Amino acid sequence: MKFSEFISSKSIKVNMVSEGKTEAVAELVQGLVDAGSLDAAQKDGIIQAVMNREELGSTGIGRGVAVPHTKHSSVKEIVGTVGVSKSGIDFRSLDGDKVNLFFxxxxxxxxxxxxxxxxxxxxxxxxxxxxxxFLKQAKSVEDVVQLLNEADENHFGS
Amino acid sequence: MVQPEVRLVAVVASKHGLHARPAIQLAETAQRFVSTIQIVKDDTAVDGKSVLQLLTLLAEKGTPLLVVARGKDADAAAAAIVGIIETEETTTNP
Structure with a gap:
């Protein structure tokens, strides 16, 4: 499934301000709400659902990447966002490294x-x-969107 | 000396497929063994110790996977990996 089919461009965050795990999840969910991809009334429930999932085991899969996620009945199709943190966020990852890149x-x-x-x-x-x-060094939402488009067009091989 | 090799087939039991949690669990378990562990779906073989590679298998429920372990603890490694692939999930959240 190509990025363009599930990533909401308007929700992308390139300079995440969060320092903690819950805060980071809330910042990403807020981005999706602001972009109109999630119902604002469901925001707190979605943040809680993502955190409940994290309690089963961190989605910080190593190499500075995390894929926090949940199922939620308020969405009719899959929606996603990308977050970039320059300083890195402690997400209790498998390898203990801070996370710079969130999907x-x-x-x-x-x-x-x-x-x-x-x-x-x-x-x-x-x-x-x-x-x-390149994603970790992205300076603007446009940079991220361009990288995702290039990936969709197989510019990065594989 | 030739390293022992163990090959076992396991069918993905989780209704969500081999998604993030079982992939992480599988890679973490695989990393505890000295044996190399390959997971093969059709003609694609990936490193069982890499979460990212495991997620690219796109292994849905019912998919047969071949587990190939090579090394002195290959027996135990293959058995442990098969156990994870064949574990059904009771939670509703992937």
Whole structure:
């Protein structure tokens, strides 16, 4: 599943201000609410659901990347955002490193295969060190959107 | 000396497929063994110790995966990995 099919460009954050884990999740969810991708009335419930998922095991998968996610009945199709933190956020990752790059996914409960396909694309692209490196250095939302488009067009191989 | 090699087939049991949590659990478990561990779906083989590579398998429920462990603890490693792939999930959240 291409980034353009699930990442809400307007919600992307390139200079995350959060320092803690819950704060970071809230900042990403707020971005999706502001972009109109999530219902504002559901915001607190979605943040809680993402944090409940994190309690089952951190989605900080190492190399400065985390994929916080949840299912939520308020969304009809999968929505996602990207967050970049220059200083890094302690997300209790597997390797203990701070997280600079977030891919958040909120999926409808009845579409497990879309969730898996979105994760597959994120994982595939993140294995490319150029893609990962350029994203971490992105200075504007436009930079991120351009990188995601280039990834969708297979500019990063694989 | 030839390293022991163990090959076992496991079918993905989770209704959510091999998503983030089981992939992380599988890679963390694989990292505890000295054996190399490959997970093969059709003609694609990935490193069982890499979460990112595991997520690219796109292994949905019911997918048969071949576990190939090579090394002195290959028996235990393959058995542990098969156990994770074949664990059903009770939670509703992936």
């Amino acid at each position: 958040m996914l909120i999926s409808p409960p009845d579409r497990p295969s879309d969730h898996l396909r979105a994760l597959e694309n994120i994982a595939k692209q993140l294995q490319n060190e150029s893609f990962c490196g």
